[in-house]
Amino acid sequence: MTMTVLATVVSTSVASAAPDGRAAFVAEAREAGLSVEQATGLQNEVDAYLTKLDGKGTQISPNQIDLKGAVLNIPIPGEKQPRQLGDMGVAAEGPNSTECVGGARYGWFCAYQNQNLSGANIGMYRCGVTWSIPWVTTGSWDNNQTAGTQPLLTFTNGSTWWMPAARSVQTTGVNWAPVRNIRPC
Template sequence: MKKPIPFVTMLVTALLLTVIGSTTATATGTATGPATATAQTARAGYVAQAQAAGLSAGQATALQAKVDGYLVKFDGQGTQVSPNQVDLDGAVLNVTVPGENRPRPLGDQSAQVYNAYDCTGWTNYGWFCAYKYENRTGDNIGMYSCAKYAIPWVTVGSWVNNQLTGTKPMMYYSNHGSELLPAAYSSRSKGVQWRYVTQIRNCL
């Protein structure tokens, strides 16, 4: 005949299971807290702004999913500031609505990122613009402060250097090599193999 399990042993086991369950939830990202709730509220707000700007619920949700994907790739180095913009602290990522080929203003525009649409269809003076796709299309990163910026794409794209005349950017590759790009004004409309590029420093 089996002996009954003492009450104290049962209590300790229950407590251990609770702690283990809590730790597992945190490790797998399922835990909730003030920071998670705040982030979810902010995302919901951007989705609402996108819908107010004329997007359908499906488009707005898909757009936010694209932005969320970029935030993961930038690993904490980017901050969403509008439905389709991520502030990169000296540069700004502009994201297209799914199904469209160029970004457009949506929702409240942040003063933090200056005129973030200087790379949309053209490149205004003072900017280096990297485009996800060829011929200045797709999502883009507009760089206005001199620094290194990560490139999150594996596509074939384009770039335009319309910074101060004579400014030369540096492109860094995954094989640890680098390439000094032509001085401003210069551009490349086709054939930029982003899958080999890790970072760009827009000015030396």
């Protein structure tokens, strides 16, 4: 269902990636070994996220969107986890598409589209910034920030919940539908 919703968003709105940038990222994905179908499908998913993020993200690699203090990593169509493709878009600050694979690296809070720490993920590493969750799926999260750090989750009805302190993880049963945003620290 999520894929259908995202595809609909793309077809009704203009994506945030420039057409020439889009072609360059598809070419970069092809150079990384993806088929034409995989590279195009991946770019369509990235475009859908860019549209949903409404200008709050910048594509920096074939499967990565920089959120200025967080990074959205998108798996290749048919794969369960994102993997690094092409250049490291924001290497100076540390994030890449592997920071949340297999669980959050130390210092990170990772939200996952699907259960068992799978699917697209948002790796958050900057404190004091709030990020929207672009999913309505049942997912998971991993808090591996400094000991005692508690993310603040805000629901669409305005209520809030202080999530469990680091080191903590919930691999199943996270309903992202009523979540408006998360401030990791």
